[in-house]
Amino acid sequence: MEQLSPDANLLKGNLDLILLEILEAQPMYGLEIINEAQTRTDGYFDFKEGSLYPALHRLEAQGWLSGAFQDSDSGGPRRKYYRLTDKGNRALERKRAEWQRFGRAIESLRGRP
Amino acid sequence: MEQLSPDANLLKGNLDLILLEILEAQPMYGLEIINEAQTRTDGYFDFKEGSLYPALHRLEAQGWLSGAFQDSDSGGPRRKYYRLTDKGNRALERKRAEWQRFGRAIESLRGRP
DNA sequence: CCTCCTACCTAGGATAGCTATATAGTAAGC
DNA sequence: GCTTACTATATAGCTATCCTAGGTAGGAGG
Numbered sequence: 001m002e003q004l005s006p007d008a009n010l011l012k013g014n015l016d017l018i019l020l021e022i023l024e025a026q027p028m029y030g031l032e033i034i035n036e037a038q039t040r041t042d043g044y045f046d047f048k049e050g051s052l053y054p055a056l057h058r059l060e061a062q063g064w065l066s067g068a069f070q071d072s073d074s075g076g077p078r079r080k081y082y083r084l085t086d087k088g089n090r091a092l093e094r095k096r097a098e099w100q101r102f103g104r105a106i107e108s109l110r111g112r113p
Numbered sequence: 114m115e116q117l118s119p120d121a122n123l124l125k126g127n128l129d130l131i132l133l134e135i136l137e138a139q140p141m142y143g144l145e146i147i148n149e150a151q152t153r154t155d156g157y158f159d160f161k162e163g164s165l166y167p168a169l170h171r172l173e174a175q176g177w178l179s180g181a182f183q184d185s186d187s188g189g190p191r192r193k194y195y196r197l198t199d200k201g202n203r204a205l206e207r208k209r210a211e212w213q214r215f216g217r218a219i220e221s222l223r224g225r226p
Numbered sequence: 227c228c229t230c231c232t233a234c235c236t237a238g239g240a241t242a243g244c245t246a247t248a249t250a251g252t253a254a255g256c
Numbered sequence: 257g258c259t260t261a262c263t264a265t266a267t268a269g270c271t272a273t274c275c276t277a278g279g280t281a282g283g284a285g286g
Binding site: 007008010013014021103108109110 | 117124127130153216
């Protein structure tokens with residue numbers, strides 16, 4: 001487990017991409033997303049509920065995700081599972097491209113006199 | 114020249130890194146930084162003065178940049194040249210490492226079932 | 227002079243993630 | 257039945273940062 005988490009500002013504008021990446025393969029509910037993000041990044045990503053839920057609502061309002069409540073399979077409160085819509089899949093492609101473009105732009109700044 | 118500029122939110126938290134990258138090789142003044150960023154990224158980065166100047170002041174207050182006024186060599190108003198301090202160089206290294214780490218974390222989210 | 231260009235600066239607004247808390251259902255212990 | 261703990265979703269208020277939209281001022285050229 002790594003302790004370091006990213007500067008909060010790095011997430012701005014990238015949280016959408018991150019959520020779409022995680023939900024691309026399979027639908028998940030809120031806390032599951034937080035756990036998955038932690039596991040897959042060795043604890044680097046550690047989203048707070050106060051960041052996650054508004055973001056999920058935002059993406060749902062944009063039509064990129066659709067959420068549906070479902071009873072827990074282990075006896076807890078109901079869970080809201082989010083899955084990517086077709087629109088969300090297209091958005092993911094755009095976000096990936098934008099991320100690549102941004103990275104290339106940063107690199108192109110280096111090594112100049 | 115490319116028209117597309119990055120989503121404003123992508124810049125949040127990365128503008129510091131960008132400015133340090135640009136100023137690493139040589140000192141520059143405000144508008145020169147804007148022009149250089151445009152040129153080096155084929156117009157992708159197009160910083161507004163309202164973003165740039167507060168950022169420069171912030172970095173100067175943190176001790177990462179030091180600024181000094183200097184008369185223009187082409188007869189305009191005086192220019193404020195910013196150069197990286199030693200502290201700024203160390204900050205640049207940290208920001209680069211953080212950027213790499215963040216990029217790796219994003220990639221590690223992909224291709225999972 | 228008067229206009230234009232350069233150059234620096236700032237106030238106010240919008241956005242998005244974080245802190246902290248609220249709400250509620252289920253399960254376990256006594 | 258009551259309390260405690262865990263899970264799960266939700267949101268109000270804070271803060272940081274970038275952008276919009278201006279302002280100030282010096283020099284060049286007609």
